[in-house]
Amino acid sequence: MTLPKYVVPSSLTLPSTASTTQIYGTLRKHLIDYVSPSTDTLAGFVGTRIWVRAAPADPVFPYLTLRLDRTSLPAYNGYRETAILEVQGVGKPDSQLPLVESAMDIVDQAMTSLTARSSGLIVGRGRTRQTVPQLTDPADSSVVAVVANYELYLWPVVLTSRA
Amino acid sequence: MSVKVTDMSPQFLKAYRDASRKALDAAANVYEGNLKRRFMKGYYTSQAFRSTAQIVQHVQREEPMFTGNGWSSKVGIPDGIPAVAKAKRGKKVSKSATPRTMVGKIALAWEMGHHNLFSRKWERVEIFKPVAIESAKQMVDTYNRVLNRFLERGRAVK
Numbered sequence: 001m002t003l004p005k006y007v008v009p010s011s012l013t014l015p016s017t018a019s020t021t022q023i024y025g026t027l028r029k030h031l032i033d034y035v036s037p038s039t040d041t042l043a044g045f046v047g048t049r050i051w052v053r054a055a056p057a058d059p060v061f062p063y064l065t066l067r068l069d070r071t072s073l074p075a076y077n078g079y080r081e082t083a084i085l086e087v088q089g090v091g092k093p094d095s096q097l098p099l100v101e102s103a104m105d106i107v108d109q110a111m112t113s114l115t116a117r118s119s120g121l122i123v124g125r126g127r128t129r130q131t132v133p134q135l136t137d138p139a140d141s142s143v144v145a146v147v148a149n150y151e152l153y154l155w156p157v158v159l160t161s162r163a
Numbered sequence: 164m165s166v167k168v169t170d171m172s173p174q175f176l177k178a179y180r181d182a183s184r185k186a187l188d189a190a191a192n193v194y195e196g197n198l199k200r201r202f203m204k205g206y207y208t209s210q211a212f213r214s215t216a217q218i219v220q221h222v223q224r225e226e227p228m229f230t231g232n233g234w235s236s237k238v239g240i241p242d243g244i245p246a247v248a249k250a251k252r253g254k255k256v257s258k259s260a261t262p263r264t265m266v267g268k269i270a271l272a273w274e275m276g277h278h279n280l281f282s283r284k285w286e287r288v289e290i291f292k293p294v295a296i297e298s299a300k301q302m303v304d305t306y307n308r309v310l311n312r313f314l315e316r317g318r319a320v321k
Contacts, residue, residue: 054276071299133268136269
């Protein structure tokens with residue numbers, strides 16, 4: 001078996017839940033591909049700047065970050081996961097707040113409608129969303145952010161397939 | 164001769180409400196304890212404030228409140244507590260030079276992530292959420308144990 005050493009463009013088969021990297025890729029692609037009823041897409045707000053965990057150094061604003069926390073209860077024998085996908089929309093200067101809020105509206109729509117079942121299963125359930133209050137030292141107060149948490153149920157292939 | 168058949172649901176509901184309040188408080192207490200224990204392993208690295216000590220000092224849990232969705236309690240740092248700047252040699256500890264800097268806001272910045280003015284990097288140290296996830300099962304077990312104990316006690320009294 002050849003182990004993947006790094007991710008390069010087009011190296012992932014999506015949608016897929018065959019690995020954690022592909023779960024991230026699937027969620028990211030779902031967000032990028034989503035078109036709202038008013039034909040808005042995230043590309044119009046953040047381009048393809050949807051990063052996992054954190055943006056690279058000296059980022060272009062606004063951007064989104066994704067982060068997954070996955071837990072599994074013993075009742076499901078470890079197969080079914082309850083995952084919290086945290087999406088942060090970050091802008092600078094604070095005049096970008098309406099842009100970030102609008103981008104997060106599209107994220108809300110995309111995640112609320114999420115049912116990815118072509119490989120394993122990812123289903124969107126509940127969500128919470130907050131505009132981050134203005135922060136002070138040591139944070140840059142001109143940065144604005146909106147954070148949303150989406151509760152997902154996952155039956156990922158990476159856990160449910162056995163040889 | 165007659166047999167009186169009585170609906171005991173008002174007594175049960177009162178006992179259940181009292182027991183579930185105690186159970187929720189006990190579960191919140193588990194989280195509060197785990198949170199403070201985790202802070203002892205080290206926390207934020209802000210140089211301008213004694214962030215870790217101040218945050219640990221101010222972590223507390225609210226009395227449970229009855230809401231439309233049952234009892235609710237909050238564990239965290241109350242709003243409005245000003246950060247205290249580090250004492251300089253030979254001088255008294257004073258309130259922060261920037262009075263709007265609050266302990267809760269410092270914790271929030273580190274938990275949510277922020278562009279740090281000092282390091283000029285994106286910084287994030289999460290403690291509240293991971294501890295909540297790790298504590299979930301222990302909290303559920305505690306809730307069930309305390310609920311059962313108080314319901315059993317209520318039945319014995321009756």
